[in-house]
Amino acid sequence: MNYVIAYDLGTGGLKTSLFDEQGVSVASDFKQIETYYLAPEFREQKPLEWWDAVVVGTKALFAKTGVKPGDIVAAAVSGHSLGVVPIAKDGSLASEYVPIWTDGRALRQAKDIFREVNEEEWYMKTGNGFPAHLYSAFKIRWYKEQKPELYHKAQTFIGTKDYLNYRLTGLLSTDYSYASGSGVYDLIKCDYNQDYIRRFGLRPEDFPPLRESKDIIGKIKGEAARETGLPEHLLIAAGGVDNACMAAGAGCVEDGMAYTSLGTSAWIAVSSYKPVLNFRTKPFVFGHLIKGMYVSAEPTFSAGNTFRWVRDVMCSDLLEIEKKTGGDAYKLMDELAKKSGIGAKGLIFNPTMAGACSLDKSVNARGAIIGLDLQHTRNDIIRAALEGVCFALKMALEELKKIAGLSGEMLIVGGGGKSQYWRQLFADVYGMDVTESAVGEIAGSLGAAACAAIGAGLWKDYRPLIALNKAIDTRKCDPENHERYNRIFKVYRQVSDQQSEIADYKEEVLT
Numbered sequence: 001m002n003y004v005i006a007y008d009l010g011t012g013g014l015k016t017s018l019f020d021e022q023g024v025s026v027a028s029d030f031k032q033i034e035t036y037y038l039a040p041e042f043r044e045q046k047p048l049e050w051w052d053a054v055v056v057g058t059k060a061l062f063a064k065t066g067v068k069p070g071d072i073v074a075a076a077v078s079g080h081s082l083g084v085v086p087i088a089k090d091g092s093l094a095s096e097y098v099p100i101w102t103d104g105r106a107l108r109q110a111k112d113i114f115r116e117v118n119e120e121e122w123y124m125k126t127g128n129g130f131p132a133h134l135y136s137a138f139k140i141r142w143y144k145e146q147k148p149e150l151y152h153k154a155q156t157f158i159g160t161k162d163y164l165n166y167r168l169t170g171l172l173s174t175d176y177s178y179a180s181g182s183g184v185y186d187l188i189k190c191d192y193n194q195d196y197i198r199r200f201g202l203r204p205e206d207f208p209p210l211r212e213s214k215d216i217i218g219k220i221k222g223e224a225a226r227e228t229g230l231p232e233h234l235l236i237a238a239g240g241v242d243n244a245c246m247a248a249g250a251g252c253v254e255d256g257m258a259y260t261s262l263g264t265s266a267w268i269a270v271s272s273y274k275p276v277l278n279f280r281t282k283p284f285v286f287g288h289l290i291k292g293m294y295v296s297a298e299p300t301f302s303a304g305n306t307f308r309w310v311r312d313v314m315c316s317d318l319l320e321i322e323k324k325t326g327g328d329a330y331k332l333m334d335e336l337a338k339k340s341g342i343g344a345k346g347l348i349f350n351p352t353m354a355g356a357c358s359l360d361k362s363v364n365a366r367g368a369i370i371g372l373d374l375q376h377t378r379n380d381i382i383r384a385a386l387e388g389v390c391f392a393l394k395m396a397l398e399e400l401k402k403i404a405g406l407s408g409e410m411l412i413v414g415g416g417g418k419s420q421y422w423r424q425l426f427a428d429v430y431g432m433d434v435t436e437s438a439v440g441e442i443a444g445s446l447g448a449a450a451c452a453a454i455g456a457g458l459w460k461d462y463r464p465l466i467a468l469n470k471a472i473d474t475r476k477c478d479p480e481n482h483e484r485y486n487r488i489f490k491v492y493r494q495v496s497d498q499q500s501e502i503a504d505y506k507e508e509v510l511t
Helices: 047-065 107-113 119-126 136-146 148-153 160-169 194-199 222-228 242-249 304-314 316-325 329-338 378-404 420-430 440-455 464-468 479-510
Strands: 003-009 013-020 025-032 072-079 085-088 154-158 216-219 235-237 258-262 266-272 284-287 294-300 348-350 368-370 410-413 434-437 471-475
Touching (some): 013 047, 013 440, 025 440, 072 440, 085 148, 085 160, 107 136, 136 154, 148 154, 160 222, 235 440, 304 316, 304 329, 304 378, 316 329, 329 378, 329 420, 348 479, 378 420, 440 464
Parallel strands (some): 072 235
Antiparallel strands (some): 003 013
16 A cells, blocks of 8 residues: 655644545644744744654654555645745755744835835735735845845745755755745746846745646655655655645635635635636635646634634633543533523624734734623633634625625535534524535645645546545534624624724824
8 A cells, every 4th residue: 555645734733644545544643833923023933843843743653553654655745825934055944933924024025015016916916915014025025124144145935845845855946836925926827927026126046946736846865764764765746835735635626616724724715727816805816736726715814823812811721621531622612602692692702813814904903802791701702702703704705705606515624624513603604504524624634645646646636635525514504593693793894894993093003
């Protein structure tokens, strides 16, 4: 039996997964990755910690499964987007800490660049719909201005998953899907826009060479094989950005297929042969793993991370129960939320705790719990948080419906999708039946595994991913609940807008 190994590097950690040649998950292991907040708007991680997680996770899989290393033929990585990892001219890592996708340090650089570059034209060409300063090129410009010695020391800047590929092979490259988040990539031409690179004041070599996600970029080098225990014949495919791997792993490999990803952040995405672009709401668009296809999405940056905050701050006793019994604190939180009611007794929880997205009226918007009363309990706050994430994604759904005409069932993937209770809330808030597939939270890993399987010649294309996404549960929308949630949603939108206004005022006063 042949196997492939997939590394799914998310904001919260790295999942290492083993798949057989049919794409069936054999085992997985998860290692948490810390995010560091060393200055205002800085959100950084340590690439060396990513690599340590690869080494530890790989060895853990061998211990769990007993699979022989020689039976693993290929590997690929999915990685969180918009990362900027400087590689020095001598091949070393040029910075211990690197900005991740939510890092907002480059706001001034974006403002300066858009004095020279028309922002609407830039968006329509790149599809970069997150707040612009989050994209890689703006962060590289920040390095040039704020750390010129490091900038000139670097031979190139690569993405998160590209760093792991570099450690595995010693080769510097990226794929089309990851490059599409660089800030200087032409979606239609599938190539870097040299004019934008020049006008951003950057060098062509700041951006690594492009490969298809299924391309084998090389074999594992000896040092990496010795560290991980992987075989020296192992082929390494280029892999892809997490959004593209998630879309493919969710079986969305044909025109018009859509899904909700519910993880640390969350989004609703549609796969298509034409990018979904709208400057007013700025859906973000990434290249798909399939060259010439696109993954267009409306996001919220705050989903599982906000709910984890509620768990850590308000439910420490449930974490203790989890440690003692081996249970799940999140399931216990679901049970508490059920004791509240629709609308959480009038509470509105705006979950924008990890930063605003393009659907918010201001990039400064942050979270809030509105309507607190002495009658409210922890149960109500937990339910309001779950509903708040649903409402944030309903805002995304409403916009995509206008542009892409989404209807029918909605597939949900990602860690949050494991909760049957939360899936029911989504069904009632969306007004759509919500389906969980057999793939569930391993969609990103499976997308990466597909790159490895195709690259190694085990699969011809990505179509087996459709069959692997067999539905295992569907939550039916309750029309009465949906009508009640529609009324609450109107209040939520008012709260969201007011939070943006308050945040802008606070920013003005504090600066």
